[in-house]
Structures are given as structure tokens and as C-alpha cells.
Amino acid sequence: xxxxxxxGIAVNNLAQSMPLFEKLLNTPCYKTEAVExxxxxxxxxxxxxxxxxxxxxxxxxxxxxxxxxxxxEGIHHIAFEVTDIEAExxxxxxxxxxxxxxxxxxxxxxxxxxxxxPKGTNGVLVELCMERKE
Ligand code: ZN
Numbered sequence: 001x002x003x004x005x006x007x008g009i010a011v012n013n014l015a016q017s018m019p020l021f022e023k024l025l026n027t028p029c030y031k032t033e034a035v036e037x038x039x040x041x042x043x044x045x046x047x048x049x050x051x052x053x054x055x056x057x058x059x060x061x062x063x064x065x066x067x068x069x070x071x072x073e074g075i076h077h078i079a080f081e082v083t084d085i086e087a088e089x090x091x092x093x094x095x096x097x098x099x100x101x102x103x104x105x106x107x108x109x110x111x112x113x114x115x116x117x118p119k120g121t122n123g124v125l126v127e128l129c130m131e132r133k134e
Pocket of ligand 1: 006053061077
């Protein structure tokens, strides 16, 4: 894995949280993007070499809505950048980790992504992501 590409933070309300994080990070949000498949709207902030991704649910039954219901707002996942996502998925599977999707799927910010089951990672939801080249 190359580096921490971004940290995902679950929020109730992007309109409220964006100005808060702009103040906190002292940088403007550079992109908001809806990810239909995940039922979320995302907002991205650059922070040095990495990013912060705020996630607001667009659906009361969505994963982010359910996460907030259980645990409250806060850190939702850590995303690592990889050069070859399929090779990394194979490697992790061989090491006994459980993948939440069998094939890489389209994520926010022009990425292919795969999540690992947090049961196998001490409760940390891990995302692998790779820049899409098309
Ligand atoms: Zn993410």
C-alpha cells in the first residue's frame, strides 16, 4: 500500500459540516460528489499529501445513516492507495482478510475501490483505492 489516500468521516449534514471542516483545515472544499451506489454525497478537502472525505447519507437505510445511528458521527474509514487493486485484493484474501466486494467497484474521486470487513481489522473499516485509468 502506498499511503493513506484519505480518511472518511461520517456526518449528519454536509451543509453544516463543510464550513466547520473548512475552518478546521483552513482549506476550501474542492469537490462534492454523489456516489449513487453507496447512497452518499461526499465532500473532499486536501490536507497535505492526503485528503479528508466527508460522507452524508442520501438514504435513511444507507450504510452511513446506519453507521451514525449505531456509533454517532465520526471517523468511518481509512483509505489506502494501491497501485494494483486486484493484486492487493488477492494478497489480502490470501492473508485471511474478508473483502466486502469481490471485484473493485467505482468510488468517489475517479477511483476503483474495495472495502475490507472491519471484523478482521480490529474494527477499522479499510478501503483500498486505485486511480481509474480510462
Ligand atoms: Zn473513502
